[in-house]
Amino acid sequence: MGNALPDGPLHYVSLGPGTGQKDQALLRYLDSRGQSACYIPVDVSAEMLRLAQREALQHLHVPAGDVLPVQLDFSLPRNLDRLSTVIRRTVGDEPVLYSLLGNTLANFDSDSQLLALLADKLLRPQDRFLLEIANTADQSDAVARAAAQEYENSPRFREFVTSALMQYTDLRIDMNSLTYEGTVEDDRALKVKVIYHNRTGEQVELTLPDRSTVPFPDRDTIRLYLSRKYTQPGVEKMLAEARVVKAGQVHDTGHAAFDRPAFGMTLLLLQSTEAPRTPAGPDPFAASGPRA
Ligand SMILES: C[S@@+](CC[C@H](N)C(=O)[O-])C[C@H]1O[C@@H](n2cnc3c(N)ncnc32)[C@H](O)[C@@H]1O
Incomplete structure (x- = not known):
């Protein structure tokens, strides 16, 4: 900086x-x-x-x-x-x-x-x-699918993405009911969504931490995660x-x-844009700064 x-x-x-x-x-x-x-x-x-x-x-x-x-x-x-x-x-x-x-x-x-x-x-x-x-750097349906695949291939991400369902509901999680969808969002980004599907064939009642229940109908979905690559x-x-x-x-x-x-x-x-323009200095992260 x-x-x-x-x-x-x-x-x-x-x-x-x-x-x-x-x-x-x-x-x-x-x-x-x-x-x-x-x-x-x-x-x-x-x-x-x-x-x-x-x-x-x-x-x-x-x-x-x-x-x-x-x-x-x-x-x-x-x-x-x-x-x-x-x-x-x-x-x-x-x-x-x-x-x-x-x-x-x-x-x-x-x-x-x-x-x-x-x-x-x-x-x-x-x-x-x-x-x-x-x-x-690329934008096509195939690259969007590759972006989703990156997430799908990570066992740690699978744990992370289902952790809120585990923590806040009593749903019995079936890892085969997760889908990873990669799409192109106009010309601005690739979009990745991770979705949980109710594929049990019946409505499930989810109990929340305050003991209230919410129905999760058959074939309904819960979006667990959204991300993008711009x-x-x-x-x-x-x-x-x-x-x-x-x-x-x-x-x-x-x-x-x-x-x-x-x-x-x-x-x-x-x-x-209201700030006085500062000249761009040398890249401070090239040697020792925080890394992405
Ligand atoms: C993807 S993590 C990024 C963590 C860290 N900045 C990094 O780069 O490793 C997102 C962080 O933002 C917090 N967060 C997400 N949505 C938020 C919101 N609407 N308001 C406040 N914090 C939020 C999360 O709890 C989490 O700590």
Whole structure:
């Protein structure tokens, strides 16, 4: 990110920190530049917030008062209004680095609208936004199926994708009732959906943690997961709609060999179109920064 980042203390707001590993790398990077300030992880899951703080702050001497975990769903506009108020009260006019990493954006039905909402509610001219998304160099039905296959071939993903059903319902999960569907979403992305089908031949009653029941009719489906791999035009359009521009070098990883589809990850440092344009500096992640 180098000289594309503002100087001086930089507060770090991590939207969906997960296990906190990437936040650790980022906080260390800021620390090495003498820029560390407040760390504000924001997640819908209390468990993730707990994990993230433990991992991210390892070996860093961040005063407890500079860590402000916030539990909320950042896809809701009213929650973003509240979050924005909390952040502004905490940091004043000092710049904030936001992040949305791990292709989290692709999990939302209205991904483009979500990015626009986040930029609109949170991003001021002095702030920056680090966005990590999965990309594809090719777009065809066959490549979309290959994207779905990537997920299908992973036993760990199968465990992960059924874990919410396991945790929140009493459904007896049949792994053969999962389908992985890869489709082309206009010219913007490849879309992957993982779907659970009721193939028992009868209606099943699902018991939820509060002991209420919901019917799961025969042949009905539950969508367990949504993800995407974006095309270059898809990314450009999404950034334009969110009224953000690239503030630094794009960092791409994992582009493929000739015999495999060209999937990879892209890390973008963004700023509001209202921000004064910063010249793109050298790629800070080439040697030692956080990796996708
Ligand atoms: C795909 S993980 C990414 C984790 C991490 N950023 C990484 O790159 O490894 C998504 C994270 O976002 C959180 N999350 C997903 N949807 C959310 C929402 N609507 N509001 C708040 N947190 C959300 C999840 O709990 C999880 O921690």
